[in-house]
Amino acid sequence: MLNAAYTLYEGFAEAQDGLGAFRTAARERLATTDWPHLKTEAWRYSDLKALKAEAFAPAEAADAKVPTPLVADMGQLVFVGGHFRADLSATPAFAKTLDSTDGLALGDDAPALLAALFAGHGLALDVPTGTDGGSYEIVHIAPAEGRSAHARIKVSLAEGASLTLVERFTGDTRAWSNPAMDVTVAKGASLRHLRLIEEGETTLHTGRAHVRVAGGGAYQGFGLMAGGSLTRFEAHVTIEGEEAEAGFDGVMLAGAHQSHDILTHVTHAVGGADSDQVIRAIAAGKGHASFQGKVTVAHQAQKTDANQSFKALLLDRTARANAKPELEIYADDVKCSHGATVGELDRKAFHYLTSRGIDPATARRMLVEAFMGDALVRLTDETLMETVSTIIAGWMQAHEEGAAA
Amino acid sequence: MSNLLDIQNLTVKVGDKQILNGLTLAMKPGEVHAIMGPNGAGKSTLASTLAGREDYDVTGGSVTFNGEDLLALEAHERAAAGVFLGFQYPVEIPGVSNLNFLRTALNSQRKIRGESEVSAAEFMKIVKEKAAGLKMDMDMLKRFVNVGFSGGEKKRNEMVQMAVLNPTLAILDETDSGLDIDALRTVSEGINAQRRDDTAILLITHYQRLLDYVRPDVIHVMAKGKIVRSGGPSLARELEERGYADVA
Numbered sequence: 001m002l003n004a005a006y007t008l009y010e011g012f013a014e015a016q017d018g019l020g021a022f023r024t025a026a027r028e029r030l031a032t033t034d035w036p037h038l039k040t041e042a043w044r045y046s047d048l049k050a051l052k053a054e055a056f057a058p059a060e061a062a063d064a065k066v067p068t069p070l071v072a073d074m075g076q077l078v079f080v081g082g083h084f085r086a087d088l089s090a091t092p093a094f095a096k097t098l099d100s101t102d103g104l105a106l107g108d109d110a111p112a113l114l115a116a117l118f119a120g121h122g123l124a125l126d127v128p129t130g131t132d133g134g135s136y137e138i139v140h141i142a143p144a145e146g147r148s149a150h151a152r153i154k155v156s157l158a159e160g161a162s163l164t165l166v167e168r169f170t171g172d173t174r175a176w177s178n179p180a181m182d183v184t185v186a187k188g189a190s191l192r193h194l195r196l197i198e199e200g201e202t203t204l205h206t207g208r209a210h211v212r213v214a215g216g217g218a219y220q221g222f223g224l225m226a227g228g229s230l231t232r233f234e235a236h237v238t239i240e241g242e243e244a245e246a247g248f249d250g251v252m253l254a255g256a257h258q259s260h261d262i263l264t265h266v267t268h269a270v271g272g273a274d275s276d277q278v279i280r281a282i283a284a285g286k287g288h289a290s291f292q293g294k295v296t297v298a299h300q301a302q303k304t305d306a307n308q309s310f311k312a313l314l315l316d317r318t319a320r321a322n323a324k325p326e327l328e329i330y331a332d333d334v335k336c337s338h339g340a341t342v343g344e345l346d347r348k349a350f351h352y353l354t355s356r357g358i359d360p361a362t363a364r365r366m367l368v369e370a371f372m373g374d375a376l377v378r379l380t381d382e383t384l385m386e387t388v389s390t391i392i393a394g395w396m397q398a399h400e401e402g403a404a405a
Numbered sequence: 406m407s408n409l410l411d412i413q414n415l416t417v418k419v420g421d422k423q424i425l426n427g428l429t430l431a432m433k434p435g436e437v438h439a440i441m442g443p444n445g446a447g448k449s450t451l452a453s454t455l456a457g458r459e460d461y462d463v464t465g466g467s468v469t470f471n472g473e474d475l476l477a478l479e480a481h482e483r484a485a486a487g488v489f490l491g492f493q494y495p496v497e498i499p500g501v502s503n504l505n506f507l508r509t510a511l512n513s514q515r516k517i518r519g520e521s522e523v524s525a526a527e528f529m530k531i532v533k534e535k536a537a538g539l540k541m542d543m544d545m546l547k548r549f550v551n552v553g554f555s556g557g558e559k560k561r562n563e564m565v566q567m568a569v570l571n572p573t574l575a576i577l578d579e580t581d582s583g584l585d586i587d588a589l590r591t592v593s594e595g596i597n598a599q600r601r602d603d604t605a606i607l608l609i610t611h612y613q614r615l616l617d618y619v620r621p622d623v624i625h626v627m628a629k630g631k632i633v634r635s636g637g638p639s640l641a642r643e644l645e646e647r648g649y650a651d652v653a
């Protein structure tokens with residue numbers, strides 16, 4: 001048996017919601033798929049033993065207190081334990097219950113297949129041609145202790161449409177969040193997608209997004225990993241048209257015993273498009289941050305411009321960071337760059353600040369914030385930057401003791 | 406009048422190496438002293454030790470500042486007490502703007518001294534005035550600390566910081582090195598503006614030229630980690646002509 005949760009499939013199999021074939025396909029593939037372990041290349045930095053051993057049964061519908069939006073006046077779309085709750089949401093006209101498997105990625109590892117197996121009660125956002133869908137906050141409230149949530153969201157932006165989504169994961173239970181998002185960005189459309197993990201430090205989180213971007217379209221993803229005990233996010237982005245722009249940026253804050261892991265795979269299927277990734281990680285205490293970034297440039301994808309930058313800052317000797325950049329380039333006329341560094345706080349800069357009268361804690365905070373700056377500026381929007389900065393400041397305060405200079 | 410700074414028999418180790426070997430030096434308020442001496446004599450080590458660099462190990466001697474044991478204070482407390490070090494090699498800090506840095510420093514010092522913080526508007530007024538005096542473009546101050554600054558611009562930036570923070574004791578480590586002729590004059594004017602009855606300035610320099618603009622009361626020659634000779638302003642000329650061979 002793969003995972004104890006697998007046995008609870010029966011209830012989902014019967015749901016008449018148009019996703020039956022998808023779940024059946026997931027079940028069939030699960031039968032021949034092993035649970036990932038540390039020797040599985042894509043999972044070498046995240047240890048899923050706990051998930052395999054414990055029966056995190058899918059959560060049933062439950063009530064929950066909805067937190068106030070991070071950005072005042074931003075409409076909320078609420079999930080509780082992986083179930084979309086229209087009754088708690090300010091649902092726009094372009095939103096409806098997910099009832100078709102079109103454009104849903106099955107995935108190929110066990111956690112992704114389980115997300116497919118338990119897909120249901122999901123949300124579809126279809127922004128029509130030329131429409132600005134505005135900004136929405138998607139709140140995921142973690143399920144009860146010992147339960148799992150498999151929120152499924154499909155986002156389709158038609159030609160020239162635009163949308164901003166601030167997805168946040170909250171709650172403070174030892175539960176398993178296993179969400180999946182499927183995104184299609186049509187010609188000239190533009191999606192900004194923030195993913196903020198603020199769950200408690202016992203929550204397990206494995207999430208993924210599959211994104212396809214057409215010519216002239218833009219997908220700009222940003223992940224903040226502040227909470228969670230084991231947090232993993234995958235962004236699989238495929239560029240399918242010229243002059244498209246795609247990127248996934250992020251900040252990982254791994255303190256105490258937290259383990260954060262971002263995996264990105266950007267595929268340039270067509271040339272003349274840009275991709276950029278700027279990821280910064282802070283690890284303190286026994287925290288562990290890792291980044292695996294793969295860029296594939298197809299044979300015909302000439303004039304591709306792909307850049308990737310990962311930097312980690314270790315605040316304690318016990319903290320760890322790993323980076324595994326990977327370039328797979330089949331075209332010959334491309335500009336691809338990647339850089340990965342792991343370092344400690346710059347003692348000279350620290351001394352310069354303190355010798356001007358800045359106390360050590362503030363000096364450390366200034367340097368840490370400056371270090372994350374390259375990633376934060378990629379949000380371009382002041383309000384979003386402030387929102388993310390506030391969560392970062394909260395994490396830093398909570399982890400101050402783990403970062404003694 | 407009592408001494409503002411009193412260094413007695415100071416010995417300092419950096420790593421396994423003894424760099425300062427019983428250095429003694431005293432300054433009264435209102436005085437300007439210059440330290441000259443060959444490369445590697447320990448001049449910057451002395452400056453960094455006074456500023457409170459953590460990795461420098463004071464193995465003996467004492468430093469009294471304003472009647473207080475300076476060595477008992479942490480680096481930021483020394484700054485708040487009125488000690489300023491103009492770095493020989495100012496540090497680049499990507500991601501931190503000069504203005505944010507300077508305002509945080511000023512308010513942090515004021516807080517330690519129990520004074521109220523200056524508002525953003527008051528701060529900008531002070532900075533604009535001091536930057537203009539040192540012919541430093543405000544746009545440069547909006548940039549990250551020293552990042553992409555030329556050698557001379559970094560030194561001038563140190564002087565803007567000094568002017569804004571208004572220390573009682575300014576230790577200026579080769580602030581004149583790397584400055585063009587006009588910049589040297591501007592910076593010298595900045596130093597002279599900081600010269601008051603209640604302040605003291607310790608210049609570390611290799612060149613007579615700075616001392617023509619900022620006239621010191623006393624010149625010390627430092628070699629092998631201690632002061633080997635002290636004298637009046639004429640000592641600089643003598644050294645310029647004869648080198649350190651006789652003294653060091």
Ligand SMILES: Nc1ncnc2c1ncn2[C@@H]1O[C@H](COP(=O)(O)OP(=O)(O)OP(=O)(O)O)[C@@H](O)[C@H]1O
Binds near residue numbers: 419422443444448449
């Ligand atoms: N971290 C260190 N480890 C070992 N030796 C050091 C270290 N830092 C400085 N020194 C040595 O201490 C001595 C004094 O250096 P210092 O920088 O104080 O000299 P200085 O008088 O300022 O010289 P200059 O005129 O060239 O600026 C030098 O020999 C230098 O190599």
Ligand SMILES: [Mg+2]
Binds near residue numbers: 448
């Ligand atoms: Mg020196």
